[in-house]
Every structure is written in structure tokens, then in C-alpha cells.
Amino acid sequence: MSDVKLWDFHGGIHPPEHKALSNRTPIQPAPLPARLILPLGQHIGAPAQPIVAVGERVLKGQTIAAASGRVSVPLHAPTSGTVSFIGPQPYPHVSGMLAPAIVIDSDGLDAWAPLAPCADYRGLAPEVLLEKIRQAGISGLGGAGFPTAVKLAARPQGKIHTLIINGAECEPYITADDRLMRERAAELVAGIEILAWLIQPEQVLIGIEDNKPEAIAALQAALGERPFGLRVLPTKYPSGGEKQLVELLTGQQVPSGGLPTDVGMLCQNVGTCVAIHDAVLQGRPLVSRIVTLTGEALARPMNVEALLGTPIGELLAFAGLDEARMDRLIMGGPMMGFTLPSLEAPLIKTGNCLLAPTRSELPPPPPPLPCIRCGACADACPASLLPQQLHFFALGQEHEQLRAHNLFDCIECGACAYVCPSSLPLVQYYRAAKAEIRELEQKQHKAEHSRRRFELRQERLRKAEEQKEAERQARAEQAARAKALQTESAALPDRTAPLAAQPSLAAGLLEQQKKLRIEASMAQIALKKAEKQLAAHATPELEAQVAELRAAVEAAKKALEAVTAAAPPAVPASNDAALKKAKIELAIKRTELKKAEKAGADDAELTCLREALASAERALHAAEEASDKPAPQLIRTDKRPVDEKLRTLKTELAFAxxxxxxxxxxxxxxxxxxxxxxxxxxxxxxxxxxHQSE
Amino acid sequence: MTAVLVLLLLCLVCGALLGYAAVRFRVEGNPIAEQINARLPQTQCGQCGYPGCRPYAEAIAAGDKINKCPPGGAATIQALAELLDLEPEPLDAAEGEKPPMVARIREAECIGCTKCLQACPVDAIVGAAKQMHTVIAAECTGCDLCVEPCPVDCIDMIPLAGSLQHWKWDLPLPPGRLIASDRERAA
Known part of the structure; x- marks a missing residue:
């Protein structure tokens, strides 16, 4: 191994390891708890959705909550028993808040549901294999808890050329991966093979810190002749950080804000590899994990394989917790872990260590003093950031500056706070600043979303209002037009006047006619004026002017006549007034004719009247056609003339x-x-x- | 004399240029109001005394005070002060800054009058006449404009429940500004 080139990353620290506390005994199975609490969100991404009901009996390995969305994993029953509660339960979080969970009362049988092992995964399509890993509920067991199948499926820039297996386990106290590599090297190698087959990388690199010689030896033996590169790393915290490990093994830096996949690499924790082996080759979903129980407040520090959902108090009791000596309870390591407010929270997929230190072992930090700008933090930062600058910006809430100084590249490893001579809780500043920025971003996003919705609503309301207005206007216009026509017909007392004779002119034509008439009369007036002037004092200019005006009057009259002719006398307008007028006309003509007949008028006069009647009838028909109304149903009954005889007969019949x-x-x-x-x-x-048949 | 003429000519040319530019590169709308609007929380609640966020943004652009937005609180005032280069002022509201709220309809009591639907500025309430209404909590801005029109008072404004997703670390107290006895407590 020594002939292989290794690189180094910037900064890093060498805190006391304290690993010997827990790595001497083999992994023990933790006792089966009576009650398991299974939070629905044990991973990064959307929480799983329960698919069991309270009172339902479940078997070990049965899916009890399904993945919701792409970045999510399902949840399985860690033991057989009965679902007793679904709702808010304690969650391992620094706030001590409750989180939705499924509670299972164990029946003590620990009976497995039927499993579907798959010995020959090479016969499976990659998608099927990925789906198997996804359905086994595997999320990263190193600490972050990102859904493994999503990580394996996401390849933003083509192929992954290097698969990196993370066995560095750099944080003090934690030995879960160490014991795992020692005791389950064969399973680990099988898991790596599955990953290698799935991803088809050019090389597979396994990184282990040199403080785990037994694990290195065990893995070496299990690897045999396989072409996986086992790299022994010098012990330095935080060599187990994903980006730091990439740099250690390949010399390449992951770009700011990027992921190892951006440089064609993929990291997986050793625990995750074993979980993949279990899921694929044995069909067993992720229902348990190896967790380090350590700290001087424990009588028997050790590693246990515990079922997910086991209350933390029970695990610590198994390791011989002396609560009086325990100063605080830390989930995770002393560098990156967080303090738990209670012992009731359950073990979840991301919990790799429970640390119960005494007060003398991990004393509370002394009160912080002002920064003296010594720069030790910048020397220790593995991400090459400027921690003291970030700290000042965080204090002043200068978010733009924080971004400009790459706050989001901080991995919160705690190296800066560890070396700080003023004991500033630097990581807490960064965590708070990150949370603040994320919250503001979310608020901004929500405000933007609300604004869009508000504007769309305004637009919709405006359109509806416009349409209403347009409809109202159309109605008003129609009413006004009808009224105008009525008044027009009423205002014409003389039916025989040329305009009244053509009441049904089309509106446009009427307008034109009116205009022309006005023009003609104006020309006439101008002509008359000019003529008067000419009469008063005759000059050649005036004469010419009069001639001109006369011509203009002639032209205007002609134009008027042309338009009047263009509108046939019975040109119908689509309105009722015209129709009414035509009807009245007809009736008048008819009565005139009858009067004339009765008065015994001569034939010439009668024919003239008859013709007038016929023309009025025609006008009425035209008006009827033009009006939107359906033509009246004309049923012409041919009444036979009633003769004297028939009348008497009918009278006689009626009397009888x-x-x-x-x-x-x-x-x-x-x-x-x-x-x-x-x-x-x-x-x-x-x-x-x-008589009728005659 | 020539100097005066040259200067006069220069003035005229520059004036013409400026005049042309003012017409040619005229900016539609008020860009300052636009930027102010982008910093307001868009709850459209009207607590500032204007009918919505945009009118308030326009009022600020015309010289109104920047501390009239209770939903935005200190963060919005700070952002506006930075944008407009003003001194941040304390919030001008009787109740002070309120935690984010969300409306909830007690559905059993809802009579389906649709009055709240018409009041909601972001269409976050679903329902129909004589049908039960409900609030889409994710879309609700907590403006409480729906509370007033409800004839049966079945709408409650409840503070947005804190969840693990929304939990955040507190910023530690600045060092060195505590007296020795308080340091023990802060630690």
C-alpha cells in the first residue's frame, strides 16, 4: 500500500481518538425492545407515508411506510408485532421536538416476513437492482442519510469513473465502521462488488485510516485478488469527509458548491455497502444498524447491532449507563454530534454513535472570548475557508458576504472551534447563519409565489370585469339604437315625405344620405348668398364663383340622388319599427282602396290605388324578411262566398x-x-x- | 465671444442629447417601486393601509415610511433600508411583529357562503357555493383577510406550527459582551 501515491487536504486536526474505549469487544446484538418508535423521516428528503393502520400486525422486514416522491425511502418494521400508534413521537434532535412516527409493540417472536434473496444480481437490469436498493429503505449510514438509490441513480455529468468506499471513520470515539470492517469484511466486499457492477467505474478505492490495522488486515484478506484499491490514510480529522476523502485519494478537489459526482466520483460508506449486500443477496431490508455506545459514563462501552426504533435509553442501559455520571448525551461524535435533550428518542438510520461522557471527560466549553484574529481556524479548516471572517459576518448577519466567502462549503466539522483559543462556538454561528439564509430564501420564494398568484388573480378578475362591461355596453347600445329609430319614425309626421317613405334604410346608407343632404343644402345656401351678392354688384369674379357654386350644388344633388337611388325604397332595416311602419302603410292603403270602391270611384283611380296597395304589400314583405323575426304564419283560408240559400239553411239548422x-x-x-x-x-x-254537396 | 458661443453650442447639443435619451430610453413603470415590491412579503394583507403590496411599494417609492409592514417585520424593514439607503426604524404596528400564521376553517361550521373565497388575495381557499370550504395551507400567506367576511366566524388564524424542517439553530450571543456572572448562565 505504501507504493501508492496519496494526496493531502488543507488543514485538519488531531484530536484525542478515544477509540479504544469501544473497539475491543465484538458487535453485540442489542436486546429486543418491547416498543419501537420509527420516525417517518429518518433520511434527507420527503418523509415516508405510512401504509399500515393502528392495530395491524406486522412482520419483521414488512414495509410499513412507502417512499413519497423521488428523494425518499420506505420504512420497514424492525421486528414483528402490532402497530400501536401513528403520530408525533420523540425524535433524536437537538430541539427535542416531536416528529411523526409509527410505534410498534413487539411480540417478542422477531418473525421475518418472507424475503426475496437474489443470488445472481448480475442477471438483473440496473434499474431493477436500483429499485431493490431503494425498496430496502437504504439511506447513507455514514451520518448524512441521503437516499442511496437516488445517489446511485444521479449522474449529472456522464459516467462515474471512481467509486470511493469510505471506511475512514475519522471522528473520535466512533468505532462502528471499524468493528463492521473487522467482522463483516466478506459482506462488505460483496456489497462493494454489487456497487461496482452497478456503476461500472474504472477504479474502486477504499480509504481506511491507519489507526484501524485490524480492519485493514481483515479487509485485505477478504479482498483477495479483486482489483479494488485499498488505501491506508494517515489519521487526520476530518479525512472521512466526502470531499476531503476524494482529495486524499485522487488529488482532485470537488468544486465549490458541487458534489463528488461533478468530478466523476461517488462515495459510499462501508455500512451502506453491507446494507446493500444484505438487501440484494439476502433480500433483507434495512431494519437494524451498528451503533457505537461509548463514553466514560457507560460501564461496558461497545458496538451493538440494534434495531431501528430502539429507544436510546434502553441501548444505553444495555451498555451499563450510570446516569449520575453522564454530563450530557451526544448523538454522533464529539466533533459533529449534537446533544440530545432526552433518552426517549429512538435510534434512527443515521445514528452511528451514542456518546455518554462524564463532565471531566468532555467538559463544557468555557465562556467564549472575543476573537483575537490569530488565524488558527483558517489553518485548521479542511475546506480552506476563513472561519473568523465567516464568524464576524454571521454576527453582523451579512448574508451577501457570507455567501461570497462560501459559507455553504462549510462541512461543520468543528475543526475551527476545536483550535480556537477564544473557545468561540464557531460552528454554531455557521449553522445559525446557514439556517437564517435558507429561511430567508424560503420566505423570498414564498413571497414570489404569492405575488404570482395574486397577480394572476387580479388578471382574472380584471378580465371578468372587462367582459361584463363589454356585455353591458353592447346591451346599452342596442337599447339606444332601438330607441333612436322609434323616435325617428315618431318624429316624422308626414308619411309621404321622401325620408319617411324610406324608413327602412340601412343605417350606413342613411348616415351617408344625411351627410350628403346637409352638404347639398349648404351648397345651396352658399349659392344663394353668392347670387345675392352677384345681384348687388356684379363682378366677373363673383360670376365665376356663382357658376362654380352652382356646379357644386348640382354635383351634391346628384350624389344625393345616387345614394337615394342606391337604397331601394323598400330596403329593409333589421328592426321592428320599420316592420310596424310598413304594416301601417299597408293598412292605410287598403282602407283607402276600400273607401274608393265604396264611393264608386272610376276605374283609373281604383287601379292606381290597387297598385299602391300592392307596392305597400311588397314593402311589408321585404321588411318582414329583413327583420330578424320569423315571418308570420300566413294561413290563407279561401273563404267561399256565403250565398243566401246556405245562410237560411244554416239558420234553420241552428234554430232546430x-x-x-x-x-x-x-x-x-x-x-x-x-x-x-x-x-x-x-x-x-x-x-x-x-246544398253543400251541390 | 467664441468661448461663449462654443459653450452655448455645447449646452444645446447636450440638452438635445439628454432630451432625446429621455424619450428614446424611457423606462416603463417605476423601477424603484418594482424593487421595493420584490422585498415585500406579498401577503397582500393591507395592514400597511394600502390595498396590497404593490400599492405600498409605490407609496414607499413616493416617500412613505418603510416600517408599516407587520408580516415582513424587521427583516423587511432592514432590506428596504438597505435598498433605499435609509435608517431602519422600528415597526409601526400596535401588535408588533406577528409569528407566521395560517388560516384554518372549522369545516363543520362552514356554511359555504364563498365570502372568504372572494376575500383571499392568493386563491388559497377552495370551495363552492353551499359546499364546505377549506384552506390550502401551503398557499396561505396568513393575511387574515378571510376572517372578517366570514358570517359564521368559522375561520381561525393559527400560528404556523414549528416543525423539525423549520427548526433552526440560534445565533450564539456575541462574546465578550457579558459580565462574568452572566457568562455562566449563557454557557
Missing amino acids: RADLRKLERDEAADPPALESARTRLAEAERKLAE
Whole structure:
């Protein structure tokens, strides 16, 4: 291994390791708890959705919550038992807040659901294999908890050329990966093989710090002749950071704000590899994990394989916790871990260590003093940032400056705070500043979203209002037009006037006509004026002017005539007034004709009137056609002239019928009279029928 | 004499240029109001006394005070002060800064009058006449404009529940500004 070139990363520290506390005993199975709390969000991404109901019996390995969305993983029952509660439960978080969870009361049998192991994963399509890993509920077991299948599937820039297996485990106290590599090297190698087959990288590099010689030896033996490069790294915190490990093994730096995939590399934790082996080759979903129980407040520090959801208090009790000696409880390591407010929270997928130190072992930090700008933090920063600058910017909430100084490249490793002579809680500043910036971003995003919704709503309301307004205007216009026509027809007293004779002119034509008429009369007036002037004092200029005006009057008159002619006398307007007018005209013509007939007018006059009547009828038809109304249903019954004889016959029949009715109604009537009335009616009917059939 | 003429000519040329530019490169709308509007929380709640965020932004651009937005609080005042180069002032509101709220309809009591639907500036309430209404919590801006029109008072404004996703670390107290006895407590 020594012949292989290794690189180095900037900064780093060498804190006391304290690993010997817990790495001497083999991994123990933790006792089966009576009650398991399974938070739905144990990973980065959307929380899983429960698919079981309270009271349902579940088997070990059964899916109890399904992944919701792409960046999410399902959750499985870690043991057999009954679902007793779904709702807010303690969660391992520094705030001590509750989080939605499924609670399972164990039945003590630990009975597995039927599993679907797959010995020959090479026969599977990559998508199927990825789906298997996803369905096994695997998220990164190193600490961050990013869904593994998503990480494997996301390849933004083409192919991954280097697969990096992270066995550095650089944080003090933690030995879970160490023990895992020692005891499960074969499974680990099988898991790496699955990953290598899935990704097909050019090289596979395994990085282990040189403070784990047993693990290195075990892995070396398990690797055999496989072409995986085992790299022994000098112990330095934080060599297990993803970006730092990439730089250590390949000399390449992950760009600011980027991921290892941006430089064609992919990192996986050793624990995740073993989980992938279990999921694919044995069909077992992720229901347990190896967790280091350590600290001087424990009588038996060790590594246990514990079921997810096991209450932390029970695990610590198993390791012999002396609560009186424990100063605080830390989840994770002393550098990057966080203090838990209670022992009731459960173990989750990302929990790799529970640290119960005494007060003398990890004393509380002394009160912070002002920064003296010594620069030790900048020397220690593995991300090459300027921690003291960031600290001042965070204090002043200068978010732009924080961004400009790459705050988001900070991995919160705590190296700067470790070396700070003023004991400034630097990481806490960065965490707070990051949270603040993210919150502001979210608020900004929400404000933008609300603004868009508000504007869309305004637009919609405006359009609706406009449409209403347009409709109202159209109605008002129609009403005004109808009224105008009515008044126009009413204002014309003389029906015989040329304009009144053509009431049904089309509106446009009417307008034109009006205009031309005005022009013509104006020309006439001008002509008259000029003529007067000419009469008063005749000059050649005035004469010429008069001639000109006369020509203009002629032209105007001609134009008017042309337009009037263009509008046929019966050009219908689509309105009721015209129709009414035509009807009235017709009626007047008809009465005139009748009067003339009665008065015994001579033939010439009658023909003239008849013609007028016919033309009025035609005008009415035209108006009817032009109006939107359907033409009246004209049923012309040809009434035959009633002659004298028929009339008398009908009268006789009616009298006979009336007589008969009268007699029938009168109960006291004598039968002969009734009989004679019937014969009379029958006779009258016969006579009428005879006459009509003639 | 020539100097005066040259200067006069220069003045005229520059004036013409400026006049032309003012017409040619005229900016539509008020860019300052636009930028102010982008910094307002867009709840459209009207608590500033203007009917919505844009009118308030325009009022600020015309010289109104920047401390009339309770939903935005100190953060908005700070942002506006930076933008306009003004001194940040304390919030001008009786109740002071309110935590983010969300409307919730007690659905059993809703009579389906649609009055709240018409009041909501961001269409965050769904429902129809004589049908139960409900608030889309993710779209609600907490402006409480829907509370007033409800004839049966079945809308509550509840503070947005703190969740793990929204939890954030507190900024540590600045060092060296504590007296020795307080340091113990702060630590």
C-alpha cells in the first residue's frame, strides 16, 4: 500500500481518538425492545407515508411506510408485532421536538416476513437492482442519510469513473465502521462488488485510516485478488469527509458548491455497502444498524447491532449507563454530534454513535472570548475557508458576504472551534447563519409565489370585469339604437315625405344620405348668398364663383340622388319599427282602396290605388324578411262566398238544434213535440248537406 | 465671444442629447417601486393601509415610511433600508411583529357562503357555493383577510406550527459582551 501515491487536504486536526474505549469487544446484538418508535423521516428528503393502520400486525422486514416522491425511502418494521400508534413521537434532535412516527409493540417472536434473496444480481437490469436498493429503505449510514438509490441513480455529468468506499471513520470515539470492517469484511466486499457492477467505474478505492490495522488486515484478506484499491490514510480529522476523502485519494478537489459526482466520483460508506449486500443477496431490508455506545459514563462501552426504533435509553442501559455520571448525551461524535435533550428518542438510520461522557471527560466549553484574529481556524479548516471572517459576518448577519466567502462549503466539522483559543462556538454561528439564509430564501420564494398568484388573480378578475362591461355596453347600445329609430319614425309626421317613405334604410346608407343632404343644402345656401351678392354688384369674379357654386350644388344633388337611388325604397332595416311602419302603410292603403270602391270611384283611380296597395304589400314583405323575426304564419283560408240559400239553411239548422235542446232540458215536455223537433233538426241537416254537396 | 458661443453650442447639443435619451430610453413603470415590491412579503394583507403590496411599494417609492409592514417585520424593514439607503426604524404596528400564521376553517361550521373565497388575495381557499370550504395551507400567506367576511366566524388564524424542517439553530450571543456572572448562565 505504501507504493501508492496519496494526496493531502488543507488543514485538519488531531484530536484525542478515544477509540479504544469501544473497539475491543465484538458487535453485540442489542436486546429486543418491547416498543419501537420509527420516525417517518429518518433520511434527507420527503418523509415516508405510512401504509399500515393502528392495530395491524406486522412482520419483521414488512414495509410499513412507502417512499413519497423521488428523494425518499420506505420504512420497514424492525421486528414483528402490532402497530400501536401513528403520530408525533420523540425524535433524536437537538430541539427535542416531536416528529411523526409509527410505534410498534413487539411480540417478542422477531418473525421475518418472507424475503426475496437474489443470488445472481448480475442477471438483473440496473434499474431493477436500483429499485431493490431503494425498496430496502437504504439511506447513507455514514451520518448524512441521503437516499442511496437516488445517489446511485444521479449522474449529472456522464459516467462515474471512481467509486470511493469510505471506511475512514475519522471522528473520535466512533468505532462502528471499524468493528463492521473487522467482522463483516466478506459482506462488505460483496456489497462493494454489487456497487461496482452497478456503476461500472474504472477504479474502486477504499480509504481506511491507519489507526484501524485490524480492519485493514481483515479487509485485505477478504479482498483477495479483486482489483479494488485499498488505501491506508494517515489519521487526520476530518479525512472521512466526502470531499476531503476524494482529495486524499485522487488529488482532485470537488468544486465549490458541487458534489463528488461533478468530478466523476461517488462515495459510499462501508455500512451502506453491507446494507446493500444484505438487501440484494439476502433480500433483507434495512431494519437494524451498528451503533457505537461509548463514553466514560457507560460501564461496558461497545458496538451493538440494534434495531431501528430502539429507544436510546434502553441501548444505553444495555451498555451499563450510570446516569449520575453522564454530563450530557451526544448523538454522533464529539466533533459533529449534537446533544440530545432526552433518552426517549429512538435510534434512527443515521445514528452511528451514542456518546455518554462524564463532565471531566468532555467538559463544557468555557465562556467564549472575543476573537483575537490569530488565524488558527483558517489553518485548521479542511475546506480552506476563513472561519473568523465567516464568524464576524454571521454576527453582523451579512448574508451577501457570507455567501461570497462560501459559507455553504462549510462541512461543520468543528475543526475551527476545536483550535480556537477564544473557545468561540464557531460552528454554531455557521449553522445559525446557514439556517437564517435558507429561511430567508424560503420566505423570498414564498413571497414570489404569492405575488404570482395574486397577480394572476387580479388578471382574472380584471378580465371578468372587462367582459361584463363589454356585455353591458353592447346591451346599452342596442337599447339606444332601438330607441333612436322609434323616435325617428315618431318624429316624422308626414308619411309621404321622401325620408319617411324610406324608413327602412340601412343605417350606413342613411348616415351617408344625411351627410350628403346637409352638404347639398349648404351648397345651396352658399349659392344663394353668392347670387345675392352677384345681384348687388356684379363682378366677373363673383360670376365665376356663382357658376362654380352652382356646379357644386348640382354635383351634391346628384350624389344625393345616387345614394337615394342606391337604397331601394323598400330596403329593409333589421328592426321592428320599420316592420310596424310598413304594416301601417299597408293598412292605410287598403282602407283607402276600400273607401274608393265604396264611393264608386272610376276605374283609373281604383287601379292606381290597387297598385299602391300592392307596392305597400311588397314593402311589408321585404321588411318582414329583413327583420330578424320569423315571418308570420300566413294561413290563407279561401273563404267561399256565403250565398243566401246556405245562410237560411244554416239558420234553420241552428234554430232546430236550439229548439231540440230546449225541449230535452225541459223534463215536462211531451214526447210528440220532442219527436217533431228531432225530425225538424234531421231535415235541416239533410238539406244543408244536400246544398253543400251541390 | 467664441468661448461663449462654443459653450452655448455645447449646452444645446447636450440638452438635445439628454432630451432625446429621455424619450428614446424611457423606462416603463417605476423601477424603484418594482424593487421595493420584490422585498415585500406579498401577503397582500393591507395592514400597511394600502390595498396590497404593490400599492405600498409605490407609496414607499413616493416617500412613505418603510416600517408599516407587520408580516415582513424587521427583516423587511432592514432590506428596504438597505435598498433605499435609509435608517431602519422600528415597526409601526400596535401588535408588533406577528409569528407566521395560517388560516384554518372549522369545516363543520362552514356554511359555504364563498365570502372568504372572494376575500383571499392568493386563491388559497377552495370551495363552492353551499359546499364546505377549506384552506390550502401551503398557499396561505396568513393575511387574515378571510376572517372578517366570514358570517359564521368559522375561520381561525393559527400560528404556523414549528416543525423539525423549520427548526433552526440560534445565533450564539456575541462574546465578550457579558459580565462574568452572566457568562455562566449563557454557557
